[in-house]
Amino acid sequence: MTGKTIQLDHGSGGEASRDLVEGIFLPRLDNDILSTLDDSAVVPMFGGRMAMTTDSYVVDPIFFPGGDIGSLSVHGTVNDLSMQGAVPRYLTLGLILEEGFPIKDLITIVDSIAAAADEAGVRIVAGDTKVVPRRHADKIFINTAGVGEISPEVDVASKNARPGDKLIINGDIGDHGMAVLTRREGLEFNTSLTSDSAPLNGLVDDILAASPHIHVLRDPTRGGVATALNEIAAQSGVGIEVIEKDLPIGAGVHSASEILGLDPLYVANEGKCLVMVAPGDADAVLRKMRRHPYGKNAAIIGEAIPEHAGRVLLKTRVGGTRILSMLTGEQLPRIC
């Protein structure tokens, strides 16, 4: 690779594009599928059903405490597949680069993608890079799409919650959104704020093995826990009661939220999973989660109820109850 910044011809499909692929992408992401460099990848088929998802990542800043846009783009799509009870297998990678983007930042991001894919056990099988003139995009946007394999016995979906199901989360809420926001705005707090961005497929494997009665898995990303729970309540036709005092919230997020006037229930997470499970299996699932590195602070935070179908209720610390609505308005732009 020559040059220190991305130029328009890196997106031309010609020689400079080939230099980018052969100089930066292949050495880091190489596998026998990607390296054929055909128009499409050819992957072996697997049995059962297939989960398929896509997400674009436009996070600002592109480097933040606990991750960067590269690792985030792998974790987010791995997690979307995992929330369907699927084992993530293959990802595609689509980059949109702004002319002038530093090559060294691109290399850092591709390294981060490669490390995240390795940890999650997925392969990047196809890719595409476009370059747009300066000020037609902001630095780098990444799309990852992915497919995963769903075992025949798995049946999790946002519509499957039943009254009585316990609601479990695998740890502290609001870390990702708050880490990105405070870094972007240049805010400093006494406590450190770090994104929770992580691949959850290993944790999901563990809990699916621990109970055949996992009904719902959902990652509370944009819109936070409150919005994800509203979607589950609406799709399952149940009410969901959340116990405020049981919500795990780190000290940093707690104090930053108070200072900034933000509610952590609406702040994005990138390594969290909401689980609804039959009550008899809740303790077993909770124990299993707590033994996993990404589940140490797991907690039961509520349950599904037959009343108030489609609504989410918060039992507050002071003993009251209030409705927890979906996010309205854009609380935090470019958070993922």
Place this chain on the structure above:
Amino acid sequence: MTGKTIQLDHGSGGEASRDLVEGIFLPRLDNDILSTLDDSAVVPMFGGRMAMTTDSYVVDPIFFPGGDIGSLSVHGTVNDLSMQGAVPRYLTLGLILEEGFPIKDLITIVDSIAAAADEAGVRIVAGDTKVVPRRHADKIFINTAGVGEISPEVDVASKNARPGDKLIINGDIGDHGMAVLTRREGLEFNTSLTSDSAPLNGLVDDILAASPHIHVLRDPTRGGVATALNEIAAQSGVGIEVIEKDLPIGAGVHSASEILGLDPLYVANEGKCLVMVAPGDADAVLRKMRRHPYGKNAAIIGEAIPEHAGRVLLKTRVGGTRILSMLTGEQLPRIC
């Protein structure tokens, strides 16, 4: 849907996002898979091998003669799958929108996506929308990723060309790039320039049925025919000889090229397919192509030769021979 333009909260994951999905996307793209609105789509598995691909579309202008960024984003990905000999099945759709983008343009584009998907027989099974502040992106960028099914007997790849193979193209070259460029620059010519953007899976089905000896399929998009042929020559380890007088070029592209000083061999196509086939089957494949609406101007334009491995040679009209290199430099930015 309320409001006339896209606002940041349309990408929040909250209520405004839901309005966008339920008001615009679902009515146009609806199918039983997409409408579950879970984190991933669940699709039935098919036998054989799977092709998988991704492309981001950043074309400027977003509306051009013969198509728009929506239809292009479906055709491009359908064609990438088809070039692997795969039957395209499922697509994902990732949108990045600039704050202030007109809702009516979004609707036009989603309608165009739906029509293109219908024609190609593919389903949009998962989607994602991000909104970035004004001037952080230019209007709309689209990523489509797709999967397709490859029959066990199909074996096409850019590395499969053999000396003696005939090189066929299904029609005129340079139409897409020239139509986009002239519209963007506000140029007027006596003859009309229209993009060739089209789904090629039907045409590919026909020719795969016409010959078991199709060795290579490749769509000459960014970088044009010259760049695609260089990739085939390099991957197959053959020389490729192209006969200049046999290249089908429309009158509009011919005159625009002369005026602008561009070589149509390097201009992007979005409805063209390069085919390398065993010589005995070339005429049968050519006849089959010419009977298809997207192959009326099909022509044999050259052949693979044992000499000059990895190189592409152009036999010129005046009887000379020159090397046709890969595209160097960015001839036309934001062409797809």
